Amino acid sequence: MQTQEILQHFYEKEVEKRRQNHLLAMEVYFQASKDSLAEDFRKAFQRICRQLQQQQVAQQKGPLAHITFSLLRTALLEKKYIYLVEGTDEEWFFDIQPILTAYDATWAFRFFEQFIDELTTYSKTFAGAITQADIESIKLQEVTHFHQYVISLARYALADIIQCSEYMSLSREPQLEIRIGEYLDVNEVVYNEDFTVRDSDEIKAWLEQNLDDEYPYEVFNNLNLSSGNYEGIDIRYAFFLKTNLIQSQLRDSLLIGANFSESKLIDADLSFSTIHEANFSHSQMQGVNLQQVQGAIGLLNQEGWEMPGYLPVLFTGANLEGANFELADLRGACFIGANVKYANFTGANLEKAMFSKEAQEHVSFDPIQATSIIWKE
Amino acid sequence: MNYFILSQDERILNAVEPVGITQTIKKEWLTVEKMGELDAIDSQFPILDKTEQDYIDFISRPIALLADPLKQLVEKYNPQMPFKPLVLVDIPKIKQTLYWMVIPPKVACLSPKTEYHLDGTVKKLVIDEALAAPYTFFKIDGIKEDFILVNIELAESILRRSFRGLRLVKVQTEGRWNDIFINL
Numbered sequence: 380m381q382t383q384e385i386l387q388h389f390y391e392k393e394v395e396k397r398r399q400n401h402l403l404a405m406e407v408y409f410q411a412s413k414d415s416l417a418e419d420f421r422k423a424f425q426r427i428c429r430q431l432q433q434q435q436v437a438q439q440k441g442p443l444a445h446i447t448f449s450l451l452r453t454a455l456l457e458k459k460y461i462y463l464v465e466g467t468d469e470e471w472f473f474d475i476q477p478i479l480t481a482y483d484a485t486w487a488f489r490f491f492e493q494f495i496d497e498l499t500t501y502s503k504t505f506a507g508a509i510t511q512a513d514i515e516s517i518k519l520q521e522v523t524h525f526h527q528y529v530i531s532l533a534r535y536a537l538a539d540i541i542q543c544s545e546y547m548s549l550s551r552e553p554q555l556e557i558r559i560g561e562y563l564d565v566n567e568v569v570y571n572e573d574f575t576v577r578d579s580d581e582i583k584a585w586l587e588q589n590l591d592d593e594y595p596y597e598v599f600n601n602l603n604l605s606s607g608n609y610e611g612i613d614i615r616y617a618f619f620l621k622t623n624l625i626q627s628q629l630r631d632s633l634l635i636g637a638n639f640s641e642s643k644l645i646d647a648d649l650s651f652s653t654i655h656e657a658n659f660s661h662s663q664m665q666g667v668n669l670q671q672v673q674g675a676i677g678l679l680n681q682e683g684w685e686m687p688g689y690l691p692v693l694f695t696g697a698n699l700e701g702a703n704f705e706l707a708d709l710r711g712a713c714f715i716g717a718n719v720k721y722a723n724f725t726g727a728n729l730e731k732a733m734f735s736k737e738a739q740e741h742v743s744f745d746p747i748q749a750t751s752i753i754w755k756e
Numbered sequence: 757m758n759y760f761i762l763s764q765d766e767r768i769l770n771a772v773e774p775v776g777i778t779q780t781i782k783k784e785w786l787t788v789e790k791m792g793e794l795d796a797i798d799s800q801f802p803i804l805d806k807t808e809q810d811y812i813d814f815i816s817r818p819i820a821l822l823a824d825p826l827k828q829l830v831e832k833y834n835p836q837m838p839f840k841p842l843v844l845v846d847i848p849k850i851k852q853t854l855y856w857m858v859i860p861p862k863v864a865c866l867s868p869k870t871e872y873h874l875d876g877t878v879k880k881l882v883i884d885e886a887l888a889a890p891y892t893f894f895k896i897d898g899i900k901e902d903f904i905l906v907n908i909e910l911a912e913s914i915l916r917r918s919f920r921g922l923r924l925v926k927v928q929t930e931g932r933w934n935d936i937f938i939n940l
Contacts, residue, residue, distance in 0.1 A: 382769065382808060452915035453758060453908060453924060461937070481936050512767040512921070519915050562912040 385508040393501055394517060401494035402524055402684040408490065409528055410677060410688060416486060417536035424537070427480050428545035431466045434478035435550060444469045444552040448482055448533070449562040450526050452519055460488045462529070463562065469552060472563060484529050491525040523561075524684075530559045531687040533569040534616075538638060538658055541570060554598075571618055573598035583607050586614075605643075635689075650703075655689035661696040668703045675728070676711030691733075714738065715755055724748065758908040758933050759883050760924040764816035768921045771812045772853075773804040774844055778818045781857075783902075786819060791838055791859050800843045800852075809846060811853050812921020820904055821855040826919055830858070833892045833910050860904060862897040863888060867930040876900055885931025908933075 409416070434440065445467045454461040462482040467474035495518050502509040537557065540546075553574040560566020579602045586594065586604065589612055600620040608628045616636040624642060629649045636656040643663045650670040657674065677688040692709060696716040706726040714734045720741040729744070730751040744752065764771070780801075785793040803809065815821040822830065827839055838859040843852050865888040871880040878899050888894070892910045896903055906914070911924050928934070 382810070451908075451912065453760060453911050453926065456915075456924070457926065479932060479936055507769075510767050510769060512765045516918060516920065520918065561916065563909060564912075564916060 382508055385505060386513060389502065389505065389509055389513075390517070394498060394521070397494060397497055397501075398521060398524065399684055401490045401497075403678075405490040405525060405528065406678060406684065406688050409531070410690075413532065413535060413690060416532055417539075419486070420532055420536040421540045421543070423482055424540060425543055425545045427464050427482060428543070428549055430480040431464070431478050432545065432549050434480075435466070438476065438478060440466070440476065440478055440550075441468050442550045442552045443467065443478075444555055445471050446555070446557045447471075447566065448529075448557075448559040449566070450522070450529075450560070451562060452522070455518070455522060456515065458492075460485045462559070466549075487528045487532070488522075488525055491522060494521070527687050530567055530569060531690065533557075533559055534636065534656075535690050537570045538640070538660075541572075568596040568616065571596060571598045573600065577602065579603040586612065654692055656692065658693045659697050660693045662694075663698050664694075664702055665698055665700045666702065667699070669707050670703050670705045672704075672707045672709070674710075674712060675708045676731075757885060757889065757929075758911075758937070759885075759888060759905050759927050759929060760908070760911045761927055762814065762904045762906050763923050763925065764812065764814055765921050765923045768810055768812055770806050770808040770810045771921055772809045772815070772844060773806075774801045774815065774818075774821070774842075775804055776801050781819060783819065786857060786859055787862075788838070788859055791840065794840045794857065799841060800845050802847055803844050805848070810921065811844075813919040814922035815855065820858060820902075822858055823919075824854050824856065825917075826914070826922075827856040827858070829913060829917070830893050830910070833913075837893065858893075858904075860894045861891065863891050863894045864897040865891075865894075866896065866898050869928075869930055870899075881927050883927055883929045885929045885933055888929075 431446070435443070443466045447465050447467065448462040449465070451461055451463055460483065462484055464480045464482050465477040467477045495514065498517065499514050502514060555572050556568050557570040558566040558568050582599060582602055583604045586609055587607055589609070591613070594613060594617055595615045596617060598618045599622055600618055601622060603623045605623045605625040605627060607624070609632065610628050610630045611632055612629065613633040614637050615633050617638070619637065619639045619642050622639070622642045624647050625645045627644070627647045629647060630651055632649065632652040634649065634652050634654045634657050638658045639662055640658055640660045641662060644659070644667050645663055646666045648668040649672060650668045652672050654672045654674040674692040675689065676691050678684060692712040694712060694714045694717045698718045699722050700718050701721045702719070702723070704722060704724045704727045708728045709732055710728055710730045712729070712732045714732060716735055719738050722742055724742060724744060727748070729748045731753055733753045733755055736754050736756060780797055781794070784790055811823065813823040813826045821842060831837060831839070840857040842855050842857050844855060845852050865883050867882040867884040869882040870878065873879045878901055883905070888905070888907070892907045894905055896905060905927070906924065914922070914924065
């Protein structure tokens with residue numbers, strides 16, 4: 380066989396198969412360890428903010444509009460899993476004097492290293508046709524899959540810790556985005572804030588137009604969007620902190636990763652929506668309709684890894700009195716500290732969902748639910 | 757910024773090897789002053805016969821040659837950079853492959869921390885980040901060696917694409933980036 384053919388064969392047969400194995404192992408590790416990883420990320424983020432703040436003062440840098448974490452393939456080649464962290468002003472990539480620090484993401488690449496080691500060992504059976512140079516090439520391409528976990532963790536951890544004093548002491552523009560991705564290339568928003576004063580009615584009208592691709596990752600905090608008709612809307616990973624959505628129509632919508640912390644969703648209709656990774660912590664959600672929502676944690680497809688599995692839907696400390704969860708799929712969801720009096724969980728899948736023990740007094744769970752729920756003090 | 761020496765990856769088997777370049781092209785012609793001389797030569801060269809030829813994207817010897825896709829990427833970052841075409845001809849297979857000679861700027865960017873051997877060759881190369889800052893693809897003024905340096909922007913861009921046969925090795929620097937990365 381010609382060398383090119385051998386490489387092709389190696390890639391299709393061995394690389395893809397082993398990649399799946401290691402990503403599935405990574406997924407298991409990630410779901411099990413996400414809270415301790417989030418805690419580590421918190422500490423790292425606080426340190427990063429401190430360092431950026433010191434530089435901001437020393438270099439008399441104006442307010443930041445962007446904090447960008449970039450995967451460095453050049454560091455990867457030296458087996459260092461370092462993300463460059465840049466604080467930039469409104470000019471973003473055109474800011475010629477960014478303030479800089481670094482983030483060590485070794486935790487996310489342990490399974491990646493094992494994957495590459497395994498490939499290297501196995502490549503030796505190809506009698507020299509597959510060189511270290513080829514393995515390095517494969518390494519540079521395959522890293523992106525594992526890098527997705529850094530994005531997933533950052534989003535999960537930042538939601539809580541963004542109020543930390545180190546972040547608050549940074550001089551910031553009213554609009555700030557935190558992004559993670561490749562150096563000067565594709566990246567994703569993991570946190571977005573916008574304190575500019577905006578007109579609730581204008582925004583509501585905009586949302587009611589149900590435009591394509593306009594709303595994901597956007598910020599809609601502190602607005603009055605109540606009684607709106609947003610049926611079928613795509614607001615994945617958007618931010619609605621402290622926003623009023625009382626009696627709004629959000630049926631059959633894409634709410635993956637949307638952040639509704641401290642918002643009001645009283646009597647809102649979110650039935651049949653996809654709500655994986657959505658955050659409803661400390662919200663007022665009395666009488667909300669969440670019938671038949673899809674919100675399970677983990678991989679959509681247990682057989683094939685396509686992206687990191689979903690993290691839990693969070694109802695932590697929310698007021699869910701009289702909420703309707705009939706036939707909802709809320710595997711792994713967190714209801715700790717939530718008020719679930721008179722809530723209807725008939726037929727809901729609550730496997731590994733977390734509830735405070737008091738919930739048992741107020742809700743009648745069926746026997747399957749009662750045994751598959753994780754009860755917390 | 758971080759800077760990297762761009763070189764040919766010697767680990768690749770069957771890399772294509774041009775023949776006869778040294779006899780035809782003088783190294784001093786690869787400068788802005790003398791590059792006109794390159795227009796007068798016949799820039800087609802045969803290659804060493806091999807059962808398999810791997811047309812890697814970067815050839816180091818005897819002069820630096822960039823395959824067309826790599827040349828286009830470098831050109832995006834440096835629209836004014838002079839390039840001269842050179843064709844490698846596989847006579848038995850009647851195949852011609854386009855490569856490019858490049859004339860990068862020579863930049864005085866050495867840090868005083870650079871160390872030398874007694875014969876004047878570099879023992880430890882240290883680049884001053886501030887002096888190198890405006891450049892993405894360049895040679896170093898003040899040393900005997902012919903290194904091509906690439907900044908991290910271009911380096912990362914290269915590594916995101918599937919170029920073959922090149923290596924990027926980090927050089928030590930003096931400046932802000934060194935201060936950040938030194939502890940990691």
